[in-house]
Amino acid sequence: MNKDEYKNNNNIMLTAIKKQLDQMSEMMEKMKIADYVELMQSPYRLLWLNFIGGVARGFGIAVGFTILGAIILYILQKLVVLNLPVIGSIIADIVKIVNQKLY
Numbered sequence: 555m556n557k558d559e560y561k562n563n564n565n566i567m568l569t570a571i572k573k574q575l576d577q578m579s580e581m582m583e584k585m586k587i588a589d590y591v592e593l594m595q596s597p598y599r600l601l602w603l604n605f606i607g608g609v610a611r612g613f614g615i616a617v618g619f620t621i622l623g624a625i626i627l628y629i630l631q632k633l634v635v636l637n638l639p640v641i642g643s644i645i646a647d648i649v650k651i652v653n654q655k656l657y
Contacts, residue, residue: 627652 582588593600630645 593603627649630649634642634646634649636642
């Protein structure tokens, strides 16, 4: 291999390496690696963000469970009105217990 071919191969390899580095740089920016590293270097901020996220999830679960419970109670009350023989008495007892606990 002569000197010109060697330089040409080096230029091709350097161009390929530069292209791969550019692609990796773009991918890292899309993944926001810098933001993640910055967050990891600030443990108090990470704890605060996780605390706020946990409170929001807990609040969402509480609201969702309340709405779901209200819908189920509403359906049970409608079933009592239908006066089904066996199920009606059981549901009536459940509704009475829940109403007593509410007041």
